[in-house]
Amino acid sequence: MNAETLGELFYAMLRIRLVEERIAELYAEQEMRCPVHLCIGQEAVAVGVCANLSPDDYVLSGHRSHGHYLAKGGNLKTMLAELYGKVTGCAQGKGGSMHLVDLAVGFLGAAPIVGSTIPIAVGAAFGSALRGERRVAVAFFGEGATEEGIFHESLNFAAMKKLPVVFVCENNLYSVYSPLSVRQPAERDLMAIAAGHGVAAERGDGNDVAVVYALAGEAAARARQGGGPTLLELTTYRWREHCGPLYDNDLGYRSEAEFEGWRQRCPVAHAERTLGARGALDEAEIARMHAAIAAEIDDAVAFAKTSPFPKPSALLEHVYAQ
């Protein structure tokens, strides 16, 4: 990967990291009243995949959605306003962190019912194919979602219709506190499962943004050329607690040594080291990036905090039944 592209991907990852660290910091003020599932440690997947997409392409996400939303070009101000429950939020303050949406950039939405948005991505791709557009639809989900029936139905249908979908499984080894070993038989192989459904599949290091970018590039090209769906399994690791701004290794469901091992494999630091070794990034440039991102976040937080809450009369708007 050339240094210019890697530099752009590094900036996008750093931005997501700093946004989420700010959310974690501000969360204690108890002004953000929605649950937050942070993707710190997993930024390379969102960034490496979305760098292959245009605003016309579609993305769907789940409960851990901030990185996907920002990587797809979602508006930071309206995202933070949404977390603060404000009327200027991307879901008018009614959705919170787990219901982000930005149609202007093809972020069709996030929803926290595990697996629920996978078939919506397939439907978006079906629509795209019927209209002869070949827009790509990407579904981001955790490995927990691959244990649900809807995942298999979606792969089957997408393969049947040769739809332009990329299924992106972020395998971070845990579903809340449950490791893979208590949820899936050791022999279970997602690559073989995809093959069984007639879906092309690749596995790769989800903490190396260049690897993610290359795999997603092939998958998106296949989709655009009418070659049908691809499943990507990208291995990564969540640093913070499943839900919330803190760390929870003290609970004992995973070891400090395992956590440290993954922290050494930080996707942001990895890209920074690679760029540094090539002479494409120095301390001064890194400091400029931090300052620019901090200023952008300051602005967005101020916007969110000073925006009004929705009026009580808005409560019954956008619902199916009055």
Ligand SMILES: Cc1ncc(C[n+]2csc(CCOP(=O)(O)OP(=O)(O)O)c2C)c(N)n1
């Ligand atoms: C259908 C459904 N079952 C259970 C839950 C509760 N829940 C929320 S997140 C989560 C863990 C999902 O794990 P995974 O898909 O691996 O994503 P990760 O949190 O690791 O990113 C669970 C069980 C839910 N939201 N929806």
Ligand SMILES: [Mg+2]
């Ligand atoms: Mg998981």
